[in-house]
Amino acid sequence: MKKIALALLSAGLMMSAAAQAGPEEDRKQLIDFYKSKLPTVKFDDMVYGALALDKDAKSQYDSIMEFPPFESVVEGGKQMWEKPFKNGKTFSSCFPNGGKNVAGNYPVFDDKLNKVVTFEMAINQCLRDNGEAEFKLGDVNTMGILTAYARTLSDGMKMSVKVQGAGALTAYEAGKRHYFQRRGQLNFACSTCHVDNVGNRIRAEVLSPALGQATHWPAFRAGENLVTLQTRFRQCNNQVRAVPLEFGSEEYNNLEYYMSYRDNGLPLKASVFRK
Numbered sequence: 001m002k003k004i005a006l007a008l009l010s011a012g013l014m015m016s017a018a019a020q021a022g023p024e025e026d027r028k029q030l031i032d033f034y035k036s037k038l039p040t041v042k043f044d045d046m047v048y049g050a051l052a053l054d055k056d057a058k059s060q061y062d063s064i065m066e067f068p069p070f071e072s073v074v075e076g077g078k079q080m081w082e083k084p085f086k087n088g089k090t091f092s093s094c095f096p097n098g099g100k101n102v103a104g105n106y107p108v109f110d111d112k113l114n115k116v117v118t119f120e121m122a123i124n125q126c127l128r129d130n131g132e133a134e135f136k137l138g139d140v141n142t143m144g145i146l147t148a149y150a151r152t153l154s155d156g157m158k159m160s161v162k163v164q165g166a167g168a169l170t171a172y173e174a175g176k177r178h179y180f181q182r183r184g185q186l187n188f189a190c191s192t193c194h195v196d197n198v199g200n201r202i203r204a205e206v207l208s209p210a211l212g213q214a215t216h217w218p219a220f221r222a223g224e225n226l227v228t229l230q231t232r233f234r235q236c237n238n239q240v241r242a243v244p245l246e247f248g249s250e251e252y253n254n255l256e257y258y259m260s261y262r263d264n265g266l267p268l269k270a271s272v273f274r275k
């Protein structure tokens with residue numbers, strides 16, 4: 001009974017949002033949903049995901065984050081970020097403010113290209129503009145490590161993704177559809193787990209709220225494995241035995257765009273521990 005009622009809530013979020021057709025209404029509805037579903041979790045604490053629902057796990061997180069075991073990886077990313085290109089410039093030359101407080105603006109919708117551009121794609125654009133070889137999207141040892149540092153330059157910045165114009169709205173709506181659409185042999189949508197079953201356990205894991213899911217990447221699972229947001233998409237697709245999509249595919253980029261917009265107002269913090 002309980003499950004059915006919740007499933008209807010999720011459908012309600014999807015449909016009433018569609019009827020009003022506004023990203024800002026969607027965002028507010030989701031905030032209200034979790035406010036009543038998880039009344040003890042403060043808005044800013046949504047960035048801790050499942051940890052916000054589990055005191056012991058959160059205190060483990062806090063102590064690990066004092067001396068993160070992945071610090072040297074982030075340091076490696078800093079070296080990559082600061083290493084001059086052949087022309088003498090560095091990554092910081094490609095971004096306003098030297099790359100500080102920019103990651104929370106991404107993804108952006110580029111009207112000229114008529115597509116979503118993620119932070120990773122902007123980094124590749126920087127490499128191209130400077131005559132360097134691009135990184136492979138999804139490659140942990142280049143793009144992953146670089147962003148593990150580059151995104152920390154925006155730690156504390158509030159997510160502030162914009163959806164303006166028809167193209168942007170279309171991409172946003174496609175991302176939103178992906179989140180609420182059932183798929184895979186198990187026929188689960190992202191929302192089945194992260195909205196309808198938020199706080200419930202699946203195997204040993206507590207299911208995180210949808211809100212806050214785009215704020216803290218990459219994460220280091222078990223303190224070691226670097227996991228990017230799109231790697232996490234793939235893992236979650238696998239959980240329901242759906243075929244994972246390519247890194248940087250239009251569908252994943254739109255999903256990331258939708259999820260990042262939804263997190264507007266939450267503080268970004270990159271390179272965090274996850275169990």
Ligand code: HEC
Nearest residue numbers: 049050188189190193205206207208213232236239240274
């Ligand atoms: C079968 C249930 C299930 C489905 C369906 C599912 N996930 Fe997950 N997801 C999990 C579990 C379990 C975790 C790890 C615990 C947690 O953080 O929620 C997780 C974690 C995540 C995280 C990381 C949260 C954090 O703070 O570290 C993101 C992001 C995420 N899922 C996105 C998605 C997206 C996007 C979809 C749809 C493509 C999806 N999930 C579908 C089970 C699911």
